Amino acid sequence: MAKTTIDTALLYATLDAARQERGLSWRGLAKEIGVSPSLLSRLGNGLKPDTDGFATLVAWLKLPAEEFFSAQGDQRQLAEAGQPDLMAQLAPLLRARKDLNETDIKYLEQVIGATIARARAQG
Template structure:
């Protein structure tokens, strides 16, 4: 049976991005989330939060609990993963503080960045034809 667990690294990275974006201390974030600062500290070191704490964190992040669940060896989930640009586009469409032109601009920047990364990786791969 495949092991299912919370990707604490991903959860912490998203949490850190939001606190940085909103210029919050970890203590302020904990108060807003409704959890103890020690829970956030434990999360920083890879320890999993309790169920109630996890639910509070993902709700505060305005994300789904499924966004941070990983299933070890689940090739079906990996094969069906949504492309990054599709995920970003879906997130942007929810934003009311951005105009459609803003959203399109951000998508174009992300798309150009992803194309650059793909080209860079392809140039670094050894040529199998030699």
């Protein structure tokens, strides 16, 4: 049976990208998020956050918690489970952006759709 865990490396990398974008130290990022610096340090060392810490981090990132879930277990079960359609995942994210107008969104959907089709044709 497949087991779902938190992908700490992905969560840490996502936080690091946000930290760099804001020009903050890890301590400054922890203060902005409202968590202890030790929580971020533990993540950097591959340790899992507590439930409240995880919820605070993903809420601050404004990303769904599922983005940081990783399934482990029988590879056959994982392959059969499949993945959601990439465009189905991206469309709500694009439409939620306040800095994109409808024309921008349609353009990005076309570009991403063409890229996906090309990747599938080559794969």
